[in-house]
Amino acid sequence: LEVWDLNQTEAAQLFGVSRQALNKWLAQGVPADRADAVADIAAATDLLVRHLKRDRISAVVRRDIAALGGRTMVELVAAGETRLLLAMCREMFDFGSVQSL
Numbered sequence: 001l002e003v004w005d006l007n008q009t010e011a012a013q014l015f016g017v018s019r020q021a022l023n024k025w026l027a028q029g030v031p032a033d034r035a036d037a038v039a040d041i042a043a044a045t046d047l048l049v050r051h052l053k054r055d056r057i058s059a060v061v062r063r064d065i066a067a068l069g070g071r072t073m074v075e076l077v078a079a080g081e082t083r084l085l086l087a088m089c090r091e092m093f094d095f096g097s098v099q100s101l
Helices: 008-015 019-028 032-051 054-060 073-078 082-092
Strands: none
Touching: 008 019, 008 073, 032 054, 032 073, 032 082, 073 082
């Protein structure tokens, strides 16, 4: 929440749950049916933190991405496309595939 600069209400909306349900997740753990999605987001966030200045991440996750039809990373999460989010972040930071000039 902190890295993406989301408050609990915004995060709850992304997952389609109430703020109270999100509070329960934070206190008791994520339900099994949401664990994969949260793991994808956590892995993508780890990549963002590793490769970007932390104070820039909230802007990056809200920026339209042409390759995604103008959608943002936040919109990917809201659409339940967390696997695509993680794949996109992995590709974005796959420096081994960059060809030298």
